[in-house]
Amino acid sequence: MVRCPQEIHITDIMYTLKRKAIAEGYYRESTAADAPGWSETYIDFVEKYGRSFELGLMTRYHLRHHPLDMYKMAPMGLGMLRKGRMDLTPTRIKGIKQLQAILNKAREVGGEL
Amino acid sequence: MKYGYYPGCSLERNAKAYHQSAMAVAPLLGLEFVEVEDWNCCGATEVIAVDQMAAYALIARNLALAAEQNGNGHLVAPCSACFLNLSKADHYMIESPELAEKVNTALAAGDLHYEPGTVKTSHLLQVITEAVGLEAIAEKVTKPLYGLRVAPYYGCLIVRPGFEKKYDDYEYPTVLDDLMKTLGSEVVDFPLKAHCCGGHMTQISEPVAMELIRRLLHNAAEYEADLIVTLCPMCQFNLDAFQDNVNKYFGTDYHIPILYFTQLMGLAFGLSPDELGIGTEFVSARPALDKILSEAPTKEKPKRPPKEALPMPSLGGEG
Numbered sequence: 001m002v003r004c005p006q007e008i009h010i011t012d013i014m015y016t017l018k019r020k021a022i023a024e025g026y027y028r029e030s031t032a033a034d035a036p037g038w039s040e041t042y043i044d045f046v047e048k049y050g051r052s053f054e055l056g057l058m059t060r061y062h063l064r065h066h067p068l069d070m071y072k073m074a075p076m077g078l079g080m081l082r083k084g085r086m087d088l089t090p091t092r093i094k095g096i097k098q099l100q101a102i103l104n105k106a107r108e109v110g111g112e113l
Numbered sequence: 114m115k116y117g118y119y120p121g122c123s124l125e126r127n128a129k130a131y132h133q134s135a136m137a138v139a140p141l142l143g144l145e146f147v148e149v150e151d152w153n154c155c156g157a158t159e160v161i162a163v164d165q166m167a168a169y170a171l172i173a174r175n176l177a178l179a180a181e182q183n184g185n186g187h188l189v190a191p192c193s194a195c196f197l198n199l200s201k202a203d204h205y206m207i208e209s210p211e212l213a214e215k216v217n218t219a220l221a222a223g224d225l226h227y228e229p230g231t232v233k234t235s236h237l238l239q240v241i242t243e244a245v246g247l248e249a250i251a252e253k254v255t256k257p258l259y260g261l262r263v264a265p266y267y268g269c270l271i272v273r274p275g276f277e278k279k280y281d282d283y284e285y286p287t288v289l290d291d292l293m294k295t296l297g298s299e300v301v302d303f304p305l306k307a308h309c310c311g312g313h314m315t316q317i318s319e320p321v322a323m324e325l326i327r328r329l330l331h332n333a334a335e336y337e338a339d340l341i342v343t344l345c346p347m348c349q350f351n352l353d354a355f356q357d358n359v360n361k362y363f364g365t366d367y368h369i370p371i372l373y374f375t376q377l378m379g380l381a382f383g384l385s386p387d388e389l390g391i392g393t394e395f396v397s398a399r400p401a402l403d404k405i406l407s408e409a410p411t412k413e414k415p416k417r418p419p420k421e422a423l424p425m426p427s428l429g430g431e432g
Contacts, residue, residue: 003283009274009276010274011273011274012274015161015162015165016165018162019162019163019164019165022162022163031318032314032317032318032321034316034317034318035162035317036162036163038159038313038316038317039159039160039162039163040163042157042159042160043159043160043163043164043167046153046154046156046159046160046171050153050154051122051125051153051154052122052123052154052157054126054127058316061316062316069319072319072358075357076354076355076357076358079354079395080127080354083393083394083395084126084129084393085126085127085128085129085393086126086127087125087126091125093151093152093153094151095151095153095223098174098223098224098225099153099171099174099223101222101223102170102171102174102219102220102222102223102225103167103170103171103219104222105170105218105219105221105222106164106166106167106169106170106171106215106216106219107164107166107167109166109215109218109219110164110166111165111166111215112165
């Protein structure tokens, strides 16, 4: 298999294209049209608590985007709880205000590099 | 050897077996991991898909905290996504002073600053195989995993794109293979060892995720692996928690346990399964682990067949 001789990180180019597709609304025509919905739900939780919260993330995302598929996720979610692999409540970091200030500033500075 | 430790969100709960087993084997190898206080999520693949600057600022807060709290600036991340994000942000900040300046403007809103290049992030596997080394590991093995057939699964993110340091191979790495052999187990060939587990596609596009997971399970089953060993919480989760979904989706019947390499290290070092979080996996590893032999299997040397048994072509007649 041949790798890019210039060592260009293709995944980062893909991320750039993904951001553009989301910003310009092209993602709606994609086969993964729910991807931005997933990412945005994920970001909401990280911004609110500083860490990912799986139960909240999966519940909110599925309710918004795949309410009829909830039954498929239910057995696995219960398994996760039973095995002690999922929290019922989120963990909030101590410096959440600091993190929010940093993220707000980052958005203000913004821009693609 | 003392390291800053960045567990990441998965290791707090979903992959707590990974955290538990890493913490159990670390002192036996002379490693001390000090958790970065009040770390935040690395953003996984989600934040960078929407907002580049927010993604780098999110990661950089962790780097700034790690630099502030840990003297030697060496950080270890057991999760492949966290490892990639931390090393990637640092790499791009070193490469682009403009990015570093923007990120630091954001960090300043939280009274933090990060000097690019001050924190070196390694994946846990790298620290164990490179800083500790296989020889030192071999000395700690008291209960070798004889007879256990292991498929070593690397996933995408520690081998590609490779910001910090290139692994031995982008498509066919062998570091984990060597570690597993050191523990006494038998390593099967696993051609899909660096293929994708599907990541969060399980939530976004079920057919894509199911097929990616199926391929990996099928490949391991074809090589008669007793279990798949992994080094990433996402890979473990997808192959383990979704194995039942894959079986229903395709009408297959896979029962392949997925364990973390630190769990197998712990077993080989004589620790009990409970101390290593074994039992929290969806597909139970117990039947596979029961196959571990107390002695090294003796490999029969292939006997040279007697001459008269050679399949000589018959020419007919008197022969």
